[in-house]
Amino acid sequence: DAKTTQPNSMESNEEEPVHLPCNHSTISGTDYIHWYRQLPSQGPEYVIHGLTSNVNNRMASLAIAEDRKSSTLILHRATLRDAAVYYCIRYSGAGSYQLTFGKGTKLSVIP
Amino acid sequence: DAGITQSPRHKVTETGTPVTLRCHQTENHRYMYWYRQDPGHGLRLIHYSYGVKDTDKGEVSDGYSVSRSKTEDFLLTLESATSSQTSVYFCAISESRTRSVEQYFGPGTRLTVT
Numbered sequence: 604d605a606k607t608t609q610p611n612s613m614e615s616n617e618e619e620p621v622h623l624p625c626n627h628s629t630i631s632g633t634d635y636i637h638w639y640r641q642l643p644s645q646g647p648e649y650v651i652h653g654l655t656s657n658v659n660n661r662m663a664s665l666a667i668a669e670d671r672k673s674s675t676l677i678l679h680r681a682t683l684r685d686a687a688v689y690y691c692i693r694y695s696g697a698g699s700y701q702l703t704f705g706k707g708t709k710l711s712v713i714p
Numbered sequence: 715d716a717g718i719t720q721s722p723r724h725k726v727t728e729t730g731t732p733v734t735l736r737c738h739q740t741e742n743h744r745y746m747y748w749y750r751q752d753p754g755h756g757l758r759l760i761h762y763s764y765g766v767k768d769t770d771k772g773e774v775s776d777g778y779s780v781s782r783s784k785t786e787d788f789l790l791t792l793e794s795a796t797s798s799q800t801s802v803y804f805c806a807i808s809e810s811r812t813r814s815v816e817q818y819f820g821p822g823t824r825l826t827v828t
Contacts, residue, residue, distance in 0.1 A: 635813040635814055637816065644822075645821060645822070646804050646806075646820055646821050646822050647804070647806075647819045648819065649816040649817065652814065652816060654814070695813065701759040701762075701772060701773065702757070702806075702817055703756075704756040704757040705756060707756075
């Protein structure tokens with residue numbers, strides 16, 4: 604899978620919304636955008652995924668640009684438990700169906 | 715939370731010693747994966763399985779072998795551990811292999827090879 608580009612780190616105040624950006628300018632028409640997060644000393648945790656339209660679930664919302672070259676993960680009210688590294692993954696599903704994790708964005712939540 | 719356990723959770727072993735890590739799932743998912751996570755490299759796929767006795771190599775398979783004799787268990791073996799295999803190992807499962815299906819990860823095994 605080709606790489607995505609995310610900021611190395613972001614900060615948010617507790618109980619405020621957080622917008623985590625991701626660029627995937629060379630995305631193909633059939634690639635899904637997946638988001639995972641990894642809390643300290645834990646395995647990665649699935650957050651959300653989408654193809655073209657915006658998606659919502661109990662954890663977050665995913666806004667995908669109309670040209671699909673970028674997306675934004677939205678945490679509506681950050682909590683201390685949301686402090687983690689967030690990975691944006693362009694998932695082509697080819698070959699081994701490996702999820703290719705980049706360096707992600709380290710989110711810090713300030714009480 | 716998906717029912718995935720890994721054992722052991724921590725292990726220290728000596729160079730040249732064989733090591734087996736176990737991943738156990740209670741979700742009856744067909745696909746299982748072994749990843750390793752190292753600073754500066756993110757997660758990299760070692761091997762994966764698409765059914766009982768059906769496995770294939772991933773990105774960094776050298777020095778590792780796997781076996782899957784039951785749907786619920788996926789074993790990762792280091793035949794002769796080396797210091798370069800010091801890492802955190804994660805098992806993952808998925809229901810299918812389509813682009814729209816998520817993977818669920820276990821808690822990880824921290825392996826130190828001295």
